[in-house]
Amino acid sequence: MTSCDLLIVGAGPAGMSAAIAASGFGIRVKVIDDQGSPGGQIYRNIEENHRRGVAASVGVDYAQGISLVQQFRACGATYQAESSVWQVNPNGDVYLTTRGSSQKVSSQFVLFATGSMERPAVVPGWTLPGVMTVGAAQIMQKTAGVFPGEKVWIAGCGPLAIYYAANLAAQGHRIAGFLDTAVPRNRYAAMRHWRGAITGADYLLKGLSYLARIELSSIRRIGSVTGLEILGDSRVKRIRWLSHGVWHEEHADGVLLHEGVVPHTQLAQATGCAHEWNEAQTCYRPVSTPMGQTSLDRVLVAGDCSAIGGARAAALQGRIAAAEVATKMGIFSTDQRDHSIRTAVKHLKRELSVRPLLDSLYAPRDEVRHPEGPQIICRCEAVTADSVRDAVRAGCRTVDAVKSQLRCGMGPCQGRVCGIPVACLVARERNVEPDEVGPYRVRPPLKPISLQDLASLAATP
């Protein structure tokens, strides 16, 4: 058993930034990362790519992440890689496994910086081999150095899809096309967030330049896509899309889906933090203060796992959460804390100002938000959207009731993937808000662990 003052789960921008700041305040920090090297997903494998001089080919923003990683490595926090946290108790006890060997760490405070995950694009055929997410394709680029083939489609919408397509275009890669599912009507709703367009002008201009790069390239972008179907038997063979009332169909070797990202709240849920529905981002989020304090006194959150804000916002939130921990430990008075984070708070406000506009512009279309039809909504247990709807009509009032009935959310992913669409579907059927029906009750262990993993816990001093 070991102990520390602050245990941080996750080594993306929020986790690294919190570790750097907290170590600077004299706090004993331990960072647990389930990957082999720091960076989270956004800066995945950056140390190796930087060493090889290829980081810039992934993107300028990506390449700049190396400085944060280097500061993190030098900050004095204990960094434990290839480690999976499977249980956190509200008193700060953390159980984790590192390559088959388990341990318990007692920490005064715990910070969850578990980042985001892709919103599932629940379209017919999305479970076929050859269908992956745009995020997955980015990971393949960052780790294996590979790119999609010429008969692969991007289907979806949002900043990440645009960024990835623009990057492909910049490097001269040809793909079959980009089926853009952004809802044109959303532009009108988005306009009421015009103030964010001014403070976030640089971000938006960058986005427009990416769109321009796509338009000027050979990548065929088809807009106003309101329906998607992926066809195949043993693997994806063809893709169908509906645009302006007409269905089209073409050959496909692969499909990269993307419908935005949502907070990865699994750990916060399992620990018992209160969660609320965030309608602006169509997701659940842990109830937290601007400092990152959750409903549990010893537990804080920072970064995308709290609400989607991007890498720069995540780094600022990590810094702010570290100052809050310092205050709770008596290192800072609240005045000293406020002084310490004044600049970070100002920058964070600016970073987040563009979000309402983006959230509104790229709000998921109905088909994705509350799927209907015979397609699979829970991949693990092969539960269809129709059967979830039928279960509600038969009397199931919450996602947990549907879970007991149909097993959706009981598979290996423990509801990570299907949680939000199932909740939206149940809420819509009952004509209530998602707050009333979910989220899934998540119980530890966070990931399947073997009896051997548990037994090794007893053996560790």
Added chain:
Amino acid sequence: MTIFNVHASQGVLLAVNVNGSDVCVRSGSSAAAAALLAGVEATRISPVDQSPRAPYCMMGVCFECLMTIDGEPNQQGCMINVRAGMIIECLGQVRERA
């Protein structure tokens, strides 16, 4: 056929074994990536509806990439980086790369 173009990448290449065939992938790749780049289409069959499945998220969330790595079953292939000589066993045939 793999949805990704295996192009000449800089850096250290590691030899791993996927379903009995030797495959070279860049260090930093995951075992799941190695299986995909070896041309495997479906890496597992869903025990619930027997449908073919393959890695989807590549970041440890979806659990579609379960495979046997160096004899250990039910490992998330996307969360384990390749080591030289790693033995990766999953469903599916390794295809000749064009």
